[in-house]
Amino acid sequence: MSYLINRSHPSGPGHPSDPVLPVPPVAAGDSRPGTGVGARTGFGVPGLAHPLLAPAEWNALTRPGGASPLHWVVLNVADGPGVHPDPSCLEAVGRLRNAGVRILGRLDSAYGLRDVGELLSDAHRFIDWYRADGFLLDRCPADRAALPAVRRAVRVLRVIxxxxxxxxxxxxxxxxxxxxxADQLVTFSGSWHDYRWSQAAEWTVDHPPERFCHFVHGVPRPHLEEALRIARWQGAATVWFTDRTDRDSRISPWEPLPGYWDEVVSQVGMGVSE
Structure with a gap:
């Protein structure tokens, strides 16, 4: 079945330069493909700073209520697993694991330029040292020509x-x-300005929301509920919204926790009324 997915603003008018298509109201309990309603929304944490640099952030993830909406947390020790086990990371990961949170090791694919052997070596260290539950294959190539290489990399990872x-x-x-x-795809990573007028590819409606992740930086506090509605309407159950921006080139917007962390945990934990 073919769907036209309207990604004009789900609670307001579209971007002036975009065609404005009607967005139907979403009824409670509606589980139509692409709406994301009925899926449990939660966080995928794409890469906090090292626990020595951000101890409060890592501790906040395991505060009462903080771990409940976490789907997974990415561990990035030093552009990968590092050269030896890191005591601070071992402690931080242990707390999350005790709270029932899945840990993913970050593997940098460099858009397909890294050798599979290098990825495998990093993956072994994540598993041996940190008991990683899986991997985020970051900077993954997205075109059709990359399919054989990506399949091979994932097949090798599943061997270990x-x-x-x-x-x-x-x-x-x-x-x-x-x-x-793979189990999930990150189909959006970027700014709130781009996200609020983004569009989902038609083929995504053939897959459940649990398959897709959205990472959005620069989301203002008053627009949190709106951002959640967009994710649900586009059919992404794993999200990461932050008010941090990419204006400081020295710090990734994903490294600190959002300034409104407690509020967004509360909103995701309770759900957003449709």
């Missing part, structure tokens, strides 16, 4: 842990063939 939870970090909608390779 067959139940690994694998997320492909495209940051954009890839060729639909990628959807059959």
């Amino acid at each position: 842990r067959d139940d690994a939870h694998i997320v492909l970090g495209h940051g954009t909608h890839p060729h639909p063939g990628h959807a059959d390779i």
Whole structure:
């Protein structure tokens, strides 16, 4: 079945330069493909700063109520697993694991330029040292030509842990063939300005919301509920919204927790009324 997915603002008028298509109201309990309603929304934490640099952030993830909406947390020790086990990371990961949170090791694919052997070496260290539950294959190539290489990389990763939870970090909608390779795809990673007028690819309606992740920075506090509505309407159950921005090139917007962390945990935990 073919769907036209309207990504004009779900609670207001579209961007002046975009065609304005009607967005139907979403009824409670509606589980139509692409709406995301009925799926449990939660957080995928794409990469906090090292626990020595951000101890409060890591501690906040395991505060009462803080861990409940976490789908997974990415561990990035030093552009990967580092050269030896890191005591601070071991402690932080242990607390999250005790809270029932899945840990993913960050593997940098460098848009397909890294050798599979290098990725495998990093993956082994994440599992041996930190007991990683899976991997975020970051900067993953998204085009059709990359499909064989991505399939091979994921197949190799599953050899060392067959139940690994694998997320492909495209940051954009890839060729639909990628959807059959991994457990989840990051189909948006960018600014709130771009996100609020973004569109979901038509093929995504053939997959449940649990398959897709959105990372959005620069989301103002008053627009949190709106951002959640967009994610649900586009059919993404794993999200990360932050008010941090990419204006400081020295710090990734994903490294600190959002300034409104407690508020967004509360909103996601309770759900947003439709």
